[in-house]
Amino acid sequence: MSQDKAQTPPPSQASEKARVLEGDTLLHELRQGWAGLPNKTLFSLAMGGLRVRMMRSTVTMLSIVLAIAFLTYTGLSGSTSSSLVRAAEALANKAMGSSSSGATLSERTQRVAQADLLGKLDTQALKDEARLAGLAQISKDLNDQPIAQRTLARFRDDAAEREKDFNTAMNSSSIMSAERNHARSQYETAARQLAAAQKKYDELLTRIHMGKWVRSGELPADTTEAQMESSVRQHLQKLYGEMVLNISTPARLGDAELKLLDRPLTLGAQAGLEEDVTVLRDVVRRIEAQRDSENLLNMLRRSGVNIEKTLQGNPMDIWLIVMALMTCAVGIANAMLMSVTERFREIGTMKCLGAQDSLVVKLFLLESAFLGVVGAAGGIVIGVVVSLLASVLQYGTYGLTYFPVIDAIPTIIWSVLGGIILSVAGAVYPAYAASRMKPVDALRVDE
Amino acid sequence: MNKPSSITPAAATIERDYVVRTLDVRKVYHMGDTTTHALRGVNLDIFRGEYMAIMGPSGSGKSTLFNMIGGLDKPSQGMVFIDEVDIAALDSYELAWMRCRKIGYIFQSYNLLPTLTALENVTMPMVFANVDPDDARDRGYDLLQKVGIGHRWDHRPGRMSGGQQQRVAIARALANNPAIVLADEPTANLDLHTGADIIAMLKQLCRELGVTVISATHDHKMLDICDRVVWIRDGLIERIEKREDLKIQVGSIDGEHH
Numbered sequence: 001m002s003q004d005k006a007q008t009p010p011p012s013q014a015s016e017k018a019r020v021l022e023g024d025t026l027l028h029e030l031r032q033g034w035a036g037l038p039n040k041t042l043f044s045l046a047m048g049g050l051r052v053r054m055m056r057s058t059v060t061m062l063s064i065v066l067a068i069a070f071l072t073y074t075g076l077s078g079s080t081s082s083s084l085v086r087a088a089e090a091l092a093n094k095a096m097g098s099s100s101s102g103a104t105l106s107e108r109t110q111r112v113a114q115a116d117l118l119g120k121l122d123t124q125a126l127k128d129e130a131r132l133a134g135l136a137q138i139s140k141d142l143n144d145q146p147i148a149q150r151t152l153a154r155f156r157d158d159a160a161e162r163e164k165d166f167n168t169a170m171n172s173s174s175i176m177s178a179e180r181n182h183a184r185s186q187y188e189t190a191a192r193q194l195a196a197a198q199k200k201y202d203e204l205l206t207r208i209h210m211g212k213w214v215r216s217g218e219l220p221a222d223t224t225e226a227q228m229e230s231s232v233r234q235h236l237q238k239l240y241g242e243m244v245l246n247i248s249t250p251a252r253l254g255d256a257e258l259k260l261l262d263r264p265l266t267l268g269a270q271a272g273l274e275e276d277v278t279v280l281r282d283v284v285r286r287i288e289a290q291r292d293s294e295n296l297l298n299m300l301r302r303s304g305v306n307i308e309k310t311l312q313g314n315p316m317d318i319w320l321i322v323m324a325l326m327t328c329a330v331g332i333a334n335a336m337l338m339s340v341t342e343r344f345r346e347i348g349t350m351k352c353l354g355a356q357d358s359l360v361v362k363l364f365l366l367e368s369a370f371l372g373v374v375g376a377a378g379g380i381v382i383g384v385v386v387s388l389l390a391s392v393l394q395y396g397t398y399g400l401t402y403f404p405v406i407d408a409i410p411t412i413i414w415s416v417l418g419g420i421i422l423s424v425a426g427a428v429y430p431a432y433a434a435s436r437m438k439p440v441d442a443l444r445v446d447e
Numbered sequence: 448m449n450k451p452s453s454i455t456p457a458a459a460t461i462e463r464d465y466v467v468r469t470l471d472v473r474k475v476y477h478m479g480d481t482t483t484h485a486l487r488g489v490n491l492d493i494f495r496g497e498y499m500a501i502m503g504p505s506g507s508g509k510s511t512l513f514n515m516i517g518g519l520d521k522p523s524q525g526m527v528f529i530d531e532v533d534i535a536a537l538d539s540y541e542l543a544w545m546r547c548r549k550i551g552y553i554f555q556s557y558n559l560l561p562t563l564t565a566l567e568n569v570t571m572p573m574v575f576a577n578v579d580p581d582d583a584r585d586r587g588y589d590l591l592q593k594v595g596i597g598h599r600w601d602h603r604p605g606r607m608s609g610g611q612q613q614r615v616a617i618a619r620a621l622a623n624n625p626a627i628v629l630a631d632e633p634t635a636n637l638d639l640h641t642g643a644d645i646i647a648m649l650k651q652l653c654r655e656l657g658v659t660v661i662s663a664t665h666d667h668k669m670l671d672i673c674d675r676v677v678w679i680r681d682g683l684i685e686r687i688e689k690r691e692d693l694k695i696q697v698g699s700i701d702g703e704h705h
Binding site for chain 1: 514517519520539540543544545546547548552554558559560561562563567571572574575576619623
């Protein structure tokens with residue numbers, strides 16, 4: 001019968017038409033049959049693919065991580081240097097603040113320097129103040145003491161010898177007056193030197209005594225508590241007074257002294273000189289800002305930052321970012337292309353089993369978007385850590401203080417978006433091509 | 448199954464219901480300058496519930512015909528009806544629907560998705576058909592039980608033997624209660640004994656479920672159990688034989704071989 005069937009000519013046009021029409025009701029059903037694939041299932045399919053192909057997904061992800069880390073680092077290093085330049089500029093502006101009105105600066109410094117800043121302090125408060133002013137740190141002085149003692153002894157011997165020479169010269173009548181004069185001047189010089197050394201040694205000793213007293217209440221043999229207190233008071237008064245007077249010539253103030261200036265100013269405010277102190281504080285702040293600004297600029301110049309160009313957007317930085325972006329794009333597109341092409345057969349199988357083209361596209365886009373999100377997150381963490389480290393290595397504490405936190409936010413957002421967009425964009429074409437393949441052709445790959 | 452409720456007068460005159468009909472199907476491939484006529488006018492009717500083998504040397508157009516019946520390819524000329532729907536009239540979206548609901552595929556190299564477990568592989572077509580996930584899981588498990596590997600439902604294909612993978616593939620082909628199961632040399636990658644098992648199982652399952660099986664094969668074990676054999680040569684049907692006629696021949700071929 002079937003033998004006959006094969007030979008029978010095709011049925012007539014009319015009956016064929018009827019059959020096709022009957023098929024049309026089914027066709028109608030077909031058109032309504034598809035409902036969207038549940039997103040949960042799509043997600044689990046995509047995640048399953050990633051989980052099982054752990055090795056390859058990890059490598060793809062790593063390439064995204066590295067690309068985004070590079071991008072973040074490039075972006076951040078550019079904004080770090082520009083943030084530092086801007087900080088230096090801001091500090092310099094701060095240093096040029098409004099000058100004081102009313103009494104002149106020197107009048108105010110005189111008033112504060114001569115005020116009895118320490119008068120109200122009792123013994124304990126005085127000790128605390130002395131400790132703050134560094135009097136308690138006597139280790140260096142203790143180290144210097146033997147050297148100073150030896151120096152003093154040498155000068156003493158020297159002076160004694162000169163005196164002897166001078167005396168012999170004076171007593172001898174045969175000597176010329178020029179030589180006598182010479183011996184006198186030698187003797188006088190030696191005596192001056194001895195006096196200076198003695199004074200220095202005494203000061204050293206006084207400091208040591210004061211330090212010991214401040215530290216542990218220890219008193220030298222022939223002094224009383226009250227004597228010690230008054231000498232400490234004098235010392236501090238002198239120290240603070242000099243510092244305050246030096247505000248008008250800031251070059252004389254070391255960094256440590258500049259910091260210590262806060263103490264006399266606080267005491268001055270407590271002593272009722274608030275108006276003067278406010279002005280002086282402002283001056284101190286300006287001096288500090290000027291110094292920071294100069295230090296910052298010097299350091300930036302030392303590390304090769306082009307200060308003028310950085311502020312207008314250094315073309316070198318922009319070029320680096322563009323290069324990083326292109327490297328990212330190529331790397332991610334390549335990884336996604338590989339992951340799609342090696343799965344043509346799977347795609348063919350899925351299409352044979354009734355997967356829609358859109359499903360295949362969605363599946364790959366979901367996968368790559370996931371890789372993009374995770375990769376970008378990892379990349380940003382690495383990028384931020386690396387650029388923090390680099391900025392600390394390059395600029396020291398300034399790199400940390402002036403790290404561009406606000407500027408970093410857009411960089412980070414752009415990096416995340418870039419990672420996702422690039423990985424999805426890299427997957428769009430291969431996924432589209434794969435989905436458009438005829439199932440037969442897709443199955444034939446690799447066979 | 449899926450028997451059309453209303454039969455047109457023309458169809459009523461035929462005593463048995465056709466699941467696949469091809470009308471003067473021709474297929475031409477253009478590859479550069481050369482034109483290959485893969486099929487030169489094939490008329491073939493396949494009954495519902497039949498077990499049919501398509502045989503022919505390689506290059507005979509066997510695969511082309513096979514793909515055409517499976518809705519994977521469209522003819523250059525002529526018509527292919529699957530369950531009375533002309534596949535040439537379908538767009539890719541409807542073809543996908545057709546492949547999902549009407550056709551089950553069994554491949555020579557199993558083509559299971561390596562990322563999914565056996566059960567997930569079986570339920571995948573049901574996912575595409577938007578079956579409720581719980582129902583899909585139950586049905587998938589039943590099918591795996593039926594093909595005798597229910598205990599390995601959570602294994603991935605990489606950890607299964609060829610025979611086991613092909614069983615999963617059979618369960619997957621039957622997932623959406625298809626009208627047709629297309630088996631493309633299902634035993635070619637299997638040893639003799641496993642191949643025989645697979646064929647027996649296919650035959651038994653399809654009889655139980657009333658599914659039409661169309662199989663491209665070189666395997667003579669297959670010929671032993673099929674209802675009809677279509678021989679293709681040079682893009683034309685050479686002959687169609689019923690099993691009763693065939694048995695003698697198969698015997699003689701086997702005799703020559705052993």
